Amino acid sequence: MSDPPTVEARANALGKRLLALLQALLGARHYQRGIDELAAHPSLACLTGHDLDAALAALQRRGFAFQAPGAPAAAAAAAAEVEDPTRRPWSVPSELGDALLRQRRSQERGVFSQLTLRGHLDRMYSDPARASRTSPQRLRELYKVYSRESASVARIERLPDGLRELVGKAVLEFGGILPRGLFEQMETDMPHWNGRRWQMTLEQSLVGTVAPLDLSRYGILHTDESLIVFNEIALAWLRRVAVPSDPDRPHDETAMGIDHISNLSRFLSYLHENDVHFTQRGDIFKTTEKRILQQLIPNPGRELSRDAILAWLGDFARHAGLIDRTGERTLAxxxxxxxxxxxxxxxxxxxxxxxxxxxxxxxxxxxxxxRLRQILLRLLKRVEVGTWYDLMYLPFLARNNYLASLDELHVEQAFSERNQSAHAEPMEDAQRLAWNLVRWMRQRLFLLGIIDLGYDKSGRPVALRLTRTGARLLDAPIDAPLSEPGIGSLVVTPDFEVVLFPSGDDDELVHDLDRFCVRDRQETVLRFRISELSVRRALTSGMYLARLLQTLESHSRTPLPQNVRFSIVEWAHRAGLMTLDSAWLLRTENPELLKRFQQDPGARAYIKEVLDERRIALKARSTPRRMQALLRDLGYLVELA
Structure with missing residues (x-):
């Protein structure tokens, strides 16, 4: 079993009759058939009952088959029947059957040869008569010619009427894989399924094929005869018809930006400032959830409710280790x-x-x-930033890429044990793989601001585009900055309002503003307001006062009002801001805070000398950064000078 080529060689040496019998058993579920099923099998119709029994006995002697156990005695007694041992089903050992099928599929190039133009050409020119006239280099040149976008589209356009429209529909609606069962439910000009004729036309045109496609052994619910448009041809047609900018521009556009990041920060700040209790099941109480929801940005988009967003925030915070459960059944x-x-x-x-x-x-x-999600992200980084693409474009490409790589990824081996179970059936068909991938994009990538979504007039999502922040995250190429250098995008007013004029690439700035401001309104411009509480939250979360002021000054179109600067500094000192320099001097402008620090049992061990009412010399232990972390754990807002 560990040497499939040897097993294959032994099977091929069985002889015509025994090999046909072995093939009949391998084609059955769990490699098992009853004696009556074998007698009725077309490839064994020439055998008499005596010949069939002799052939089965010969297979058994060679270790290729065995007679499965009969029904349990209790069941037989209940049926008032005496079991006939000669009627028991015959089986091929599962490990042996798996090894034989894997070896044969690897020789046939598996799914790759069915789904791709490259695999089809390799199979076509593997015939010895053709191979002698075509070198591998020539075959590669043929593939480059036939897989070009213009040549692929031209071959589809030259297909006969009816079939051309069917192929286009198969690509746009099904990604290039149209099962017969779905065809019979479609509204089409084709009167009936004509697989043999379509196969001949599609293969001669090097567009695709019509063939039985069995993906059940890979854990995918697809066993139907299917019209298959080769992956390279489907990609060319999708690129020509579906992108770029088709639809030219959606009726409605929705962008989440970095709202989810800001909501997570607000969620963590609420946990830090309040005692949040949880139930015996580990859930936050509903009344507390409502109070937390009031703190979140009131723009959840169309894909998820605010409750669902909060649930995902909590799930991430737990899995990332951002929150702990205390003995008092609170979250900290x-x-x-x-x-x-x-x-x-x-x-x-x-x-x-x-x-x-x-x-x-x-x-x-x-x-x-x-695996599909990883493939999707690799494809997403190749699209043009800011260009609208059909919503199904990338999911279809990712699914087709994955299906063509099933053998290379050894997916069959992963599902072999599950396929042997009588209760384990494949969960999704090929179409649903793409639909579930779209759902993940809408409810996760959109939520994170990696993509924007476009909707038609009826409110259905029809398009997506990669954001500049998403491109940076995926290391995708980005064009030149959208805003002119040297021109700020903020206006800070003396009444502590901050107005942001969007430039199309403001996520980093919005991320910083959300840390120390509160959003007022979100219209064509974003309006924020600075308050003492928001400044305190920013300092508590680890934002330095210098970084806060620099954010306002470096992006403001006008000088920062003096009263705003003075108030921010005053609020920081009132919040308990302290600075620690490399000489281990701890400074603060709040004498009362320094007195409390001297009396704190946890902090007293680190005090070397009190210099005056605003300065303390600390003992030089470890590093200043480590000391900062220790003092922050004690509840002091310490920054490194």
Whole structure:
């Protein structure tokens, strides 16, 4: 079993009659057939009952088959029948059957040869007569010619009327794989399924084929005869027809930006400032949930409710270790949670994306979707930033890429044990793989601001585009900056209002503003308001006062009003801001705070000398950064000078 080529060689040496019998058994579910089924099999119709029994005995002697156990005695007694041992079904050992089928499929090039133009050409020119006239280099040149976008589209356009429209519909609505069962439910000009004729036309045109496509052994519910448009041809047609900018511009556009990141920060701030109790099941009480929802940005988009967004925020915070459960059945920030605010926008997005990739709550077989999502992200980084693409474009390409790689990824081996179970059936068909991938894009990538969504007049999502923040996260190429250098996008007024004039690439700035401001309104311009509470929250989350002021000054079109600067500094000192320099001097402008620090049992061990009412010399232990972390754990807002 560990040497499939040897097993295949032994099977081929069985002889014509025994090999036909073995083939009949291998074609059955669990490699098992009854004696009557074998006698009725077309390839064994020439055998008499005596010949069939002799052939089965010969297979058994050679170790290729065995007679399965009969029905349980209790069941036989209940039926008042005496079991006939000669009527027991015959089976091929499952390990032996798996090894034989894997070896034969690898020789036939498996799904790759059915779904791709490259595989079809390889199979076509593997015939010895053709191979002698065509070198491998010539075959590669033929593939380059036939897979070009213009040549592929031209071959589709030259197809006969009716079939041309059917192929176009198969690509746009089904990604290039149209099962016969779905065809019979479609409204089409074709009177009936004519697989043999279509196969001849499509293969001669090097557009596709019509063939039985069995993906059940890979854990995919697809066993029907199917019209298949080769992956390369389907890609060319999708690129020509579906993108770019088709629809030219959606009727309605929706962008989440970095709202989800800001909501997570607000959620963590609420946990830090309040005692949040949870039930015996570990859920937050409903009344508390309502209060938390009031703190979130009131723009959840169309894909998820605010309750669902809060649930996903809580799930991520638990899995990322940002929150802990206390003995008093409350939720508290962990050390990681206190450090979360100091991470950059891309670091936060990366952590959330990693969590989304492993999400198991959206349905579908996780084994498939964990790989499909990775393929989708690789394709997403290749699209043009800011250009609208048909919503199904990337999911179809990702699914087709995955299906063509099933053998290379050894998916069959992963599902072989599950396929042997009588109760395990494939969960999704090929079409639903793409639909569930779309659902993940709408409810996760859109939520993270990696893509924007476009809707038609009826409110259905029809298009997507990659955002500039999403491109940075995926390391995709980005064009030149949208805003002119040297021109700020903020206006700060003396009444503490901050107005942001969007430039199309403001996510980093909005991320910083959300840390120390409160959003007022979100219209054509974004309006924020600075308050003492919002400044305190920013400092508590790890944002430095200097960074806060620099954000306002470096992006403002006008000088920062003096009363705003003075108030922010005053609020910071009132919140208890302290600075620690490399000489281990701890400074503060609040004498009362320094007195409390001297009396704190936790902080007293680090005091070396009290210099005056605003300065204390600390003992030089470890590093200033480590000391900062220790003092922050004690509840002091310490910055490094």
């Amino acid at each position: 920030l962990s050390a990681r949670g206190r450090e979360w605010g100091q991470k950059s926008l891309l670091e936060k997005l990366k952590a959330l994306l990693d969590h989304a990739l492993e999400d198991r709550t959206l349905g579908g077989e996780h084994y498939h979707h964990a």
